[in-house]
Amino acid sequence: MIVYEKHVGAINLFGRAYGSALPRSMVLAVPVGMLTMFLQWDVPTREYLRAVQRHPNALMVVGTLLGIIIALRTNLSYARYWEGRTMVAQMSSKWSDASIQVVAFDEAATGEPAEHGIKFRAEFVHLMSLMHALAMQKLRGDSDINNLSVGSLVDIPTPKPSPDPGDVEEWYKCISLWDYFSLFPAKRHMKTYRRIFSLPVLGGISPEEREVLSQTEDRVHCVHCWLHRSLVARRMEGGIKVDAPVVSRIYQVLSDGMLGFENSYKLANTPFPFPYAQCITVFIYAVAFLITPALAVGWIDSLWMSGLVAFLMVLGYDMLNEVARDLEEPFRFDPNELPVWLFHHRFNARLVTTLCKSLMPEVGIT
């Protein structure tokens, strides 16, 4: 996710190429511009295209229709992007609440159970961190457990990671010119990328955990089961020593958080429908290679101007379409994806605060 300032006239937005849709849309706009200039230059073609068209609107109607379609598609894509953000917020918020509740409620235990309390709470927080890390991995389509690193249960790493992957030098120097023209980084790059933006699990992962998880299709669900078993067991041994109805809240917020995850994950596993995407692509190519040159050559009487107009029209349509293709999968494409590593850092920071850094100070009433 690229964070940008808002200067007068938004003039600063021109200065960034990595993450821009501009180079990607050149791939189509430049050839069309050149084709148009060629047709304009070739006198018989030009004369034919002019003689044939008695009015530009007969062709323009297709262009207008495409404009409406692409504009609406881009808004659908933004809606997907935003739904992703909202659902991650729900997941993180509710799972944070679960952690607060478990820790605060368990600290109330007395006697023998209280002795095991620290261990239980540390384990619980570890499992929450593990579940969140696995969830983030699933959202970004990454199934390699080795991309989970070890995080500390007592310290919050500083400084906070940047939301913009372009700020991380290690990654920025991997980007080649090719990556500016393609939505997808090469596979090899993706591997590097996920390694650099690894997701720390508080307390690390034990070999036993690693083994079970590597054999499981649905890892988030599996850790969710562990969390339930862990809570039941702890309650039975005398921990989480608050009234039962209060305990039941924990299960509710866990479930609400899981619904947030499911709803983010559906964005990762349900692409923008194929026939819709294909329909728009067919349209774009038809407009780019048939309608645009015919219009530009037919109604503009200058080699350079007709090329420029054709270039601008195709750039307009295609740039918008590239934005749509990018946003519609909010967790997958670098660098405009939602920063899952930063979300995970924030969640971990909360866990650490909950566990170790939120003892109540003397409150201030003056």
Added chain:
Amino acid sequence: MIVYEKHVGAINLFGRAYGSALPRSMVLAVPVGMLTMFLQWDVPTREYLRAVQRHPNALMVVGTLLGIIIALRTNLSYARYWEGRTMVAQMSSKWSDASIQVVAFDEAATGEPAEHGIKFRAEFVHLMSLMHALAMQKLRGDSDINNLSVGSLVDIPTPKPSPDPGDVEEWYKCISLWDYFSLFPAKRHMKTYRRIFSLPVLGGISPEEREVLSQTEDRVHCVHCWLHRSLVARRMEGGIKVDAPVVSRIYQVLSDGMLGFENSYKLANTPFPFPYAQCITVFIYAVAFLITPALAVGWIDSLWMSGLVAFLMVLGYDMLNEVARDLEEPFRFDPNELPVWLFHHRFNARLVTTLCKSLMPEVGIT
């Protein structure tokens, strides 16, 4: 559901015909293109159509209006498609939580009830799987119990089924050329289709269950009743040994999941309103057979060009409309429907994980 890569310029989207709206829209676009060429070729008609129109915009206004309407319809259809996806996510997520809770809570039983625990939990998981399978059947409009197969309670079948029915050879060889031009596969095909993409029920279906279900109008509801009765009975005999408020969560997540199902099912039983669909169809035919040829012949002075422009205009309108007709019923039309068999597989896999594969390992805190 067709999963596709995102190559530079989306060029790869052209390579797929099965599931495309392109052939379906040819049905209208090709005749109109030919009609237009005929009218252009027939000198008196051509001269008449030109003499009559003093400016193209008088006709174009109808075309523009249709463009706006179809673009908005397609977005409504996408909204239906996406609501289907979201509601299935809610159903699966909440029902998964119910299963986790029942299994985790019931394992806490001790003494005699603990002995029956394994049987109860297996039966419960079986009923959840049955309810989900019946729900999926209802969504895809399939009432034949024989399309439910037998699944194992302890093993997750590998590999995961593909979301794209075109990947399954047994089905792909059933598709005839005709199926490319029609939204609906022939009835005979649908039967084969549902048999191939059968829905496994963990533990199979007993003859008694089969008998009761085959006499029931609302099978999902019926199994929902069984689940409630089963939970009440188990609790009374000493199982699900956690505090009552915690137990009450189970009923809540069951109910939330059921709301997800109801909201998906409404998409299956409430079509896009007839008068709206008819209105758009009347419009499309009027534009295709009256406005388009008149515009193309009247304002384009070439046999081939006018045919091509008319073809493109109608293709544009109709392709978009076919996409809308396809997406608006997200569970019914192969191959762009949401993959209910895959959703069911994922749900089953979770049930198996919950029941058998999620014993807690030594957690990792370093």
Added chain:
Amino acid sequence: MIVYEKHVGAINLFGRAYGSALPRSMVLAVPVGMLTMFLQWDVPTREYLRAVQRHPNALMVVGTLLGIIIALRTNLSYARYWEGRTMVAQMSSKWSDASIQVVAFDEAATGEPAEHGIKFRAEFVHLMSLMHALAMQKLRGDSDINNLSVGSLVDIPTPKPSPDPGDVEEWYKCISLWDYFSLFPAKRHMKTYRRIFSLPVLGGISPEEREVLSQTEDRVHCVHCWLHRSLVARRMEGGIKVDAPVVSRIYQVLSDGMLGFENSYKLANTPFPFPYAQCITVFIYAVAFLITPALAVGWIDSLWMSGLVAFLMVLGYDMLNEVARDLEEPFRFDPNELPVWLFHHRFNARLVTTLCKSLMPEVGIT
């Protein structure tokens, strides 16, 4: 609600007149077409209209604006229609859950309370059916208690009623030609309609109930009170023998269902805002009688063609507007209204299943 197949090219949609917006929009389109032909035929007028307009776009801008407005209005109307469907789904789903819970929990009673159990459960199911029937009545604007018929508590009537009122012969023969041109059936017809599509209440209505209800403004609310009183009383006498937190679920799902009802009912008592509706109507008449003939006569040089184009333009605007007027009140206008009688049948069928037809069979684990 009209259910239709999806044939190639949607060609079958032309074959249905009852429920179509086409005849209704003819009411405006035919006179405008004839007016246009008259103006075209009257040479001085024609010459005047041509001399006056130096370019069609000065007039067309109003037409385009109207097109955008009506298209957006139709989508608002669809949104209302769909919200109606969604909220009925929520109501039915949550009230079904309430019934399942009450029946399943009450069956757990032992000793003396168990003896009265059957009677209590039958009465409760009866009250649920009554409340749902009254809710459906309110949605369709029907306050005559005599339109509630008697339903059996133990049998589900077959076959399921059709969602399409046009399928019911008794009603279909009441429809006169006039009804094709008007949104509203005549008042006398509405009475017949509601009698034919009566809503069965399981167990019938006692004279006492009838008396109280006929004196109450808000009948649904009144039965909701009864249900609460009945639950409290039953619990006090020893029924609904599960843990209190589990009992509290019943009240939650009742309340959630009631919210669904309130949200459906607001659609029935809050019309599409008057000034908006009036604004669009003024616009349509201005475009139909001023802009359209001026454009068609001014820029098309043929008696028949100008009439046809004017007819098509007005048909387009008005047909879409009629669709909007129909859908925006989803429970009121036959035959495109949501089928409340079918919703009620489904709800009743669930109640019967819950009460009598869902004893748990031998479950199947192989």
Added chain:
Amino acid sequence: MIVYEKHVGAINLFGRAYGSALPRSMVLAVPVGMLTMFLQWDVPTREYLRAVQRHPNALMVVGTLLGIIIALRTNLSYARYWEGRTMVAQMSSKWSDASIQVVAFDEAATGEPAEHGIKFRAEFVHLMSLMHALAMQKLRGDSDINNLSVGSLVDIPTPKPSPDPGDVEEWYKCISLWDYFSLFPAKRHMKTYRRIFSLPVLGGISPEEREVLSQTEDRVHCVHCWLHRSLVARRMEGGIKVDAPVVSRIYQVLSDGMLGFENSYKLANTPFPFPYAQCITVFIYAVAFLITPALAVGWIDSLWMSGLVAFLMVLGYDMLNEVARDLEEPFRFDPNELPVWLFHHRFNARLVTTLCKSLMPEVGIT
């Protein structure tokens, strides 16, 4: 809120001036029409305007853009209107449920607490009515406690008030011609209006209540506090004699209802953003006084026709904009505001039914 019938062709909508946006938009449209006619009549200006414009589209592009913007704004306004309606539905529904629960649960008390029951329930119902009345006052921007009248706890006043303020003679005769041209009635009128449409509080307001409330900024919140204190006290003295988890429902529905209120109230205290409103106003004036006359004079060659076209264009834009300005604040402007006095009547009627008129009759099972 104006309720209207739906006649053939919507022809009846023309017959209503009070509440219409038509007169308000005349304020702009008539001067522009006259200006246009003047420019047309003034030969040098007319000739200049024609010579200057080589094609109308250069100017039309601004008009089209404005059309899109206003159409979208009107839909935003409708969305605000509808959100207001939905949130009031949530508030009323949930607070009704709270009342039902308190009354039904409290009636279960036995022994001494039962004796005070009637008094407690009457007081509770009174407080609910007071809170709702204060909420309605806040929505309509009315802070005068004297506009709360006295209502009976045992009788529902008949007939039901009309949703349309124009139906109330006392008010209708206050409206002057000026009120047709302005969104806002004069301040003096508003006072009369709120007095006429006063909000009855069941049981009246005691001097003590009046005193506390008149010193409080947030009156709804204050009564909400009272309700909580009242419930806690009653439960402690032995009332509301059901299981604690069931009691906890009451607090949940109270809180859900309050969220509904907050969400309605935000519509009353957060205007449509100033810069957006200003931007549209600047646009409308620019189009009305610069673009429209230039287009109408430049491309239409008749004094009356050009005046008419200019009038229609501005009427179109401005009427739609006036609808938007009216709907965007759904609780403030007479007569298209949502009828808060009717909502309050309905809520009171429910309270009375709950308290006194819903004893359970002999249920009907045949």
Added chain:
Amino acid sequence: MIVYEKHVGAINLFGRAYGSALPRSMVLAVPVGMLTMFLQWDVPTREYLRAVQRHPNALMVVGTLLGIIIALRTNLSYARYWEGRTMVAQMSSKWSDASIQVVAFDEAATGEPAEHGIKFRAEFVHLMSLMHALAMQKLRGDSDINNLSVGSLVDIPTPKPSPDPGDVEEWYKCISLWDYFSLFPAKRHMKTYRRIFSLPVLGGISPEEREVLSQTEDRVHCVHCWLHRSLVARRMEGGIKVDAPVVSRIYQVLSDGMLGFENSYKLANTPFPFPYAQCITVFIYAVAFLITPALAVGWIDSLWMSGLVAFLMVLGYDMLNEVARDLEEPFRFDPNELPVWLFHHRFNARLVTTLCKSLMPEVGIT
């Protein structure tokens, strides 16, 4: 947030410059208007631009597309603005409920715990006020604890602060001419701004609190932890003396409020996606500097008129875009931001009412 009256014709909206998008869009519109006049004045360029364009529509298609895109973007921005408002409403409503519940429930304590009750409740209310103030700070991007001032626990400050920062003289005199042309006030200004609109914390902040908070990344979360610990401790020492299920409500409303905060905060930390914003900016500059002058010079034959038309077109696009840029971050830009200081005042006022000013008076039943 600027609150404005609605006069006839919205004429009063012109009178406000601070907060208007008009000056900001002049930055682009004035140069383009001047460029256009220059090109018009320069005869060879003018002749070239006319000779080149055989019809304006070839260029206009790009302008129309941009119009649609910007209109849709502005609506997305409004949706963000409104989501911010809604989520703050949820946060405040639910956290208010939490406070009411804690205070009302805790007052029920008797014996020794009752003695500490006043202190506990004051501390709790203080913590709620602190959490809300920190939340508001985070929303407006302000991390300086010194901007939290001291508020009284027993008195509500009067008068209520104005939602419009322009009404506060201390701030209004800081605004320089430059601030009218830029979205962002200068950094130095922001500091002053936050100091003037400081957020009072009821009871002030103790040094210990200040120390812990200044070391914490996520302060809101930290205070949320304190609140949980405080509640658990108080319940254990005998306070909050109501049934456990009722106590559990408190945790639910706290969690619901936190979800509201998370959902507001995501608006503050997730900008409108960079590629989308860049795409629109590229488009605007291309249209402003290439398309607009070419159209205006090519088709309007007057120095002043072409300059005016170009100016108006660019003003239209850019003013709308500036509105979008402003609204899309609803908590950050003065003076159109949502008034977080007023929200905080309202919340504080509720807390004080709950704690001290809502003892129940003699209720009024007549």
